Amino acid sequence: MSTATQPGFLTLLELPAPETLTATQLGGAHCVWCATELHGDTAVDLEPRHDHIKGVPGRWCPRGCRRCTLKPLLALVQVHPGICEQCTDDASLCETRRALRTLARELRR
Numbered sequence: 001m002s003t004a005t006q007p008g009f010l011t012l013l014e015l016p017a018p019e020t021l022t023a024t025q026l027g028g029a030h031c032v033w034c035a036t037e038l039h040g041d042t043a044v045d046l047e048p049r050h051d052h053i054k055g056v057p058g059r060w061c062p063r064g065c066r067r068c069t070l071k072p073l074l075a076l077v078q079v080h081p082g083i084c085e086q087c088t089d090d091a092s093l094c095e096t097r098r099a100l101r102t103l104a105r106e107l108r109r
C-alpha cells in the first residue's frame with residue numbers, strides 16, 4: 001500500500017473531539033462543525049476515524065459541509081509543507097499537497 005497516493009490526507013484535518021458530537025454527527029449525517037444536515041452534494045467526506053469515544057474504542061465517519069471544511073483545510077494547506085518530508089525534498093512531487101489544493105479549490109467554488 002502506497003502512502004503518498006492514499007487519500008488519507010484528510011485524517012490530518014482537525015476535528016472537534018468526538019465526545020462533544022451527537023450521534024448524527026458521528027455517523028456523518030450532520031456536519032461535525034455546525035451540525036447542518038448534509039446531503040450528497042454538500043457533504044465532504046472526512047474519512048473514517050478510530051477513536052475512543054466515551055471510553056469505548058469506536059469508528060466514526062465524520063462529514064462536513066463545504067463551508068466549514070474549507071477553513072481547516074486551508075490551514076492544513078498552510079502548515080503542510082512544514083510537516084512534510086516530501087515537500088521539503090520536492091513539493092511538486094507531493095501527492096498530499098496536490099490533493100489538499102485540489103480539494104480546497106473545489107470547495108471554494
Ligand SMILES: [Zn+2]
Pocket residue numbers: 031032033034035036064065066067068069
Ligand atoms: Zn458545517
Ligand SMILES: [Zn+2]
Pocket residue numbers: 080081084085086087091094095096097
Ligand atoms: Zn507534502
